[in-house]
Amino acid sequence: MAHASPKHSGTDVELARGVTLGDPIAFEALMRQYNARLFRVARAILRDDAEAEDALQDAYLNAFRHMRDFEGESRLATWLTRIVINEALMRLRRRKRESVVVPFSSTEHPTEEPTPEVVDEGAESPDDTTLRAELRRLLERTIDDLPVAFRTVFVMREVEDMTVEETARCLGIPSATVRTRQFRARALLRAKLSQDLDLAAGGVFGFAGERCDRIVAAVLDRQRSGG
Numbered sequence: 001m002a003h004a005s006p007k008h009s010g011t012d013v014e015l016a017r018g019v020t021l022g023d024p025i026a027f028e029a030l031m032r033q034y035n036a037r038l039f040r041v042a043r044a045i046l047r048d049d050a051e052a053e054d055a056l057q058d059a060y061l062n063a064f065r066h067m068r069d070f071e072g073e074s075r076l077a078t079w080l081t082r083i084v085i086n087e088a089l090m091r092l093r094r095r096k097r098e099s100v101v102v103p104f105s106s107t108e109h110p111t112e113e114p115t116p117e118v119v120d121e122g123a124e125s126p127d128d129t130t131l132r133a134e135l136r137r138l139l140e141r142t143i144d145d146l147p148v149a150f151r152t153v154f155v156m157r158e159v160e161d162m163t164v165e166e167t168a169r170c171l172g173i174p175s176a177t178v179r180t181r182q183f184r185a186r187a188l189l190r191a192k193l194s195q196d197l198d199l200a201a202g203g204v205f206g207f208a209g210e211r212c213d214r215i216v217a218a219v220l221d222r223q224r225s226g227g
Contacts, residue, residue, distance in 0.1 A: 012076035020067045027223075028216055031060060034077055035212045037160050038084045041170075044155035045088035046095075047144045053215055055091055059084040060219045074169065081170045085152075092148070142192050146185055153178055154185040 018026030038059065043052040063083050070079055143151050156162045156170070157178070164182075168175045 011072070013070075013072040016067050016070045016072075016076060019064060024220070027064065028220065030076075030080075031216050031219060032212060034080055035215060037077065037162075038080060039211070039215075040155050040159055041081055041152065042084050042088045044143070044152045045085065045092055045148060047151075051091060052088070053211065055087045056084060056215055057219050057222065059087040060215075061222060062087065064223060075166070078166055078169055081156075085170060138193065139189070142189055145192075146188060150181050150185040150188070153181040154189075157182050158186075 015026055015030055019030055035056070039052055039056055042055045042059070043049065046052050046055060059080070063080055066083075070076065143154060146154065152171070153167060156167045157164070162170075164175045164178050167178045171178070
């Protein structure tokens with residue numbers, strides 16, 4: 001059963017101050033507030049649920065250690081997203097599963113990818129829930145096939161509904177580049193899926209309450225033991 005989120009009212013700076021002062025309620029509130037976004041961003045880069053969870057835990061502990069550095073010049077969500085992106089990229093470089101890890105500041109060219117299996121409309125179940133679930137799984141697989149820079153921008157913009165400007169700040173790229181990558185990602189997905197992306201995008205990489213509880217518990221345990 002998912003735990004109820006602890007209540008914390010106040011500004012980003014007040015929440016950060018509470019974390020800096022060692023308030024466990026503030027730290028847990030911060031994690032529960034941003035878990036979904038940060039997991040999805042890490043997942044977009046790493047393409048692996050378990051590794052994304054590990055990256056998120058390390059990013060939270062890093063943020064906890066450096067919370068004094070947060071001065072409110074940007075949104076707390078943006079500051080945390082940058083930390084998660086850096087952690088995920090470090091893991092991606094160590095993993096070296098892609099032949100070349102292209103910096104986010106460079107221009108990428110998508111490689112040819114195999115066309116995923118498209119749902120056969122003649123064999124589709126009439127049940128809308130089942131259909132949407134199948135489309136989400138298909139969309140997730142196809143997003144994973146995109147180049148890392150494209151899929152990261154797609155998740156930040158289309159799934160998390162982050163603005164162009166915030167996405168650009170988090171990734172350290174111009175707003176025009178964000179728009180270009182978003183357009184290219186959507187074009188690639190349309191070509192492969194021939195489906196309406198909006199039908200399933202809202203539920204991509206769903207963040208279940210159990211995963212939220214697991215990450216919070218693991219981070220708090222590591223924090224108590226010295227991280």
